[in-house]
Amino acid sequence: MSTAPTAPTLPGSDTGGQHARRFGLPVATALVMGNIIGGGIFLLPASVAPFGTISLVAFGVLTLGALALALVFGRLAHRHPVTGGPYVYAREAFGDFAGFLAAWSYWITTWVSNAALAVAAVGYLDVLVPVHHSTAAALGAALLIQWLPACANLAGTRYVGAVQVVATVLKFVPLLIVAVGGLLFFDSANLGPFRAGDESALGAVSASAAILLFSYLGVESAAVSAGEVRDPRRNVGRATVLGTLAAAGLYLLTMVSVLGTVPHDRLVVSTAPFADSVNLMSGSTWGGAAVACMALVSMLGALNGWTLLSAQTPYAAARDGLFPQVFTVKRRGVPTVGVVVTVVLASLLTVYNYTAGPGGVFEALVLVTTFTATVPYLLSAAAQVYFLLSGRADRVRGARLARDAALALAAFGFSLWLVAGSGYAAVYQGVLFLFAGVLVYAWMAARKRAAAPAGAAVAGGTAEAPGTPVTVNQAPGA
Structure with missing residues (x-):
């Protein structure tokens, strides 16, 4: 019999009601695939084009690393089948x-991702209404695109859900059009050089993989929602792997199609590569305009969902006493303070990156998310190593122990490699954001200790040893 500690109790996760753990394997797999395939893919082919077709090698390595992470999350969810x-x-x-x-680094990832998605959406808006003629116009459009989903969130979860239904349908239409149609119009002459930049082959693979990681954010979705999955010990790992493989297959088809239909010199400067690809396939601009409309709605939908997520993350940590309690304020089912704070932070970051220099704004923001996203990935891989070496991984012996340890070390090393590929500027910004949280933690820990009765154990203090089972109220999701 398992000797795992009692699962934490989580609001919103029924433990005995009729709706408890109602997600089966198909729904959990769709959850992973749907969360991985967001809006960033619509600009990523152009973002990695400067490295050449070696970016496809990076995509293959990234997929293997993402699968290692998926398997580690599956094993961790087997031990901790909770949200x-x-x-x-x-x-x-x-x-x-x-x-x-x-929690802090994941929260940073969500609102920096919002800024990156808004910048990507501006590229497709430019197909319909030219805005890239001036930095001010592009910046204004990016800010408007961020605040529209924020207003939808403040109106309540009912409107958030309605937007998501439309956006989800429209998200896959342009992807499938390019994935299937692009293969019919594929021309190897458009691929350009294998290695286009001045970097070494390893440097080019690392740098392009760091950018492409943005397309794999969400690989942890089933593990985050494990408390709502039926038979999570069995289904979370399978859903994570199957969803990751399905998303990777669609990504690979679209990447190859765009690279093979848009000439390399044009793709490098493109702000709407999917629209350019369809224009070249159809021989007119109407097809690209239609794809731009669908891509724009898709990215607004992604922003809609990520805005809610970026508010739920501090809400969850605040319920555990790790974030300020003001983040627990809700209205119409939405953590309103979290929505306002995160959209303001994302807007300020967008303004900074648009005015800081001539470099690619989308790429700069994406690389920051690569750094911040790898922090929870590194901690998860390290936690798995800890459970295995301390003997707390239930019934894991012999060959399975060696396999699980190898996967955890591979996931840890893969995450470190992505940090190295992010570049100094992204790591610099990411570390500043991360270290700012240390002061917040110190403040919250001091308040908790001051409020605790004399002699009582305080979570996070010296009275609680690492590894002691803890009770959490809710945890950040993806």
């Missing part, structure tokens, strides 16, 4: 501070 994902694993293994870092 929370990286936050729960880090907190269970190493205590409150590690849990806080996982």
Whole structure:
């Protein structure tokens, strides 16, 4: 019989009601695939084009690394079949501070991703209404695109859901058009050089993989929602792997199609590569305009969902006493303070990156998310190593122990490699954001200790040893 600690109790996760763990394997797989395939893919082919077709090698390596992470999340969910994902694993293994870092870095990832998605959406808006003629016009459009989903969120979850239904349908239409149609119009002469930049082959693979990681954010979705999955010990791992493989297959087809239909010199400067690809396939501009409309709606839908997520993450941590309590304020089912704070932060970051220099704004923001996203991934892989080496991984012996340890080390090394590929500027910004959270944790820990009765154990304090089972109210999701 399993000797795993009692699962944490989570609001919103029924433990005995009729709706408890109602997601089966197909729904959980769709959840992973749907969360992985967001809006970033619509600009990524142009973002990695400067590296040449070696970016396809990076995509293959990235897929293998994502699968290693998927398998690690599956094993962790087998041990901890509860909602929370990286936050729960880090907190269970190493205590409150590690849990806080996982939540804080994941929160940073969500609102920086919002800024990146808004910049990507401006590229497709430019197909319909020229805005790239001036930085001010592009910046204004990016800010408007961020605030529209924020207003939809503030109106309540009912409107959030309605937007998501339309956006989800329209998300796959342009992807399938390019994936299938692009193969019919594929011309190897458009691919350009294998290695286009001045970097070494390893440097080009690392740099392009760091950008492409943005397209794989969401691989942890089933693990984060494990408390709502039927038979999570069995289904979370399978759903994570199947969803990752399905998303990778669609990504590969679209990447190859865009690279093979848009000439390399044109793709490098494109702000709407999918629209350019369809224009070249159809021989007119109406097809590209239609794809631009669908891509724009899709990215607004992605922003709609990520805006809610970026508010739920601090809400969850605040319920555990790790974030300020003001983030627990809700109106119409939405954490309103979280929505406002995160959209303001994303807007400020967008303004900074548009005015800081001539470099690619989307790429700069994406690389910051690569750094911040790898923090919970690193902590999750390290937690798995800790559980295995400490003997807390139930019934894992012999060959399975060696296999699980190898996967955890591979996921950890893969995450470190992505950090290295992010570049100094992205790591610099990411570290500043991450270290700012240390002061927040110190403030919250001090308030918690001051409010605790004398002699009582305080979560995150010296009275609680790392690895002690903890009870969490809710954890950040993806």
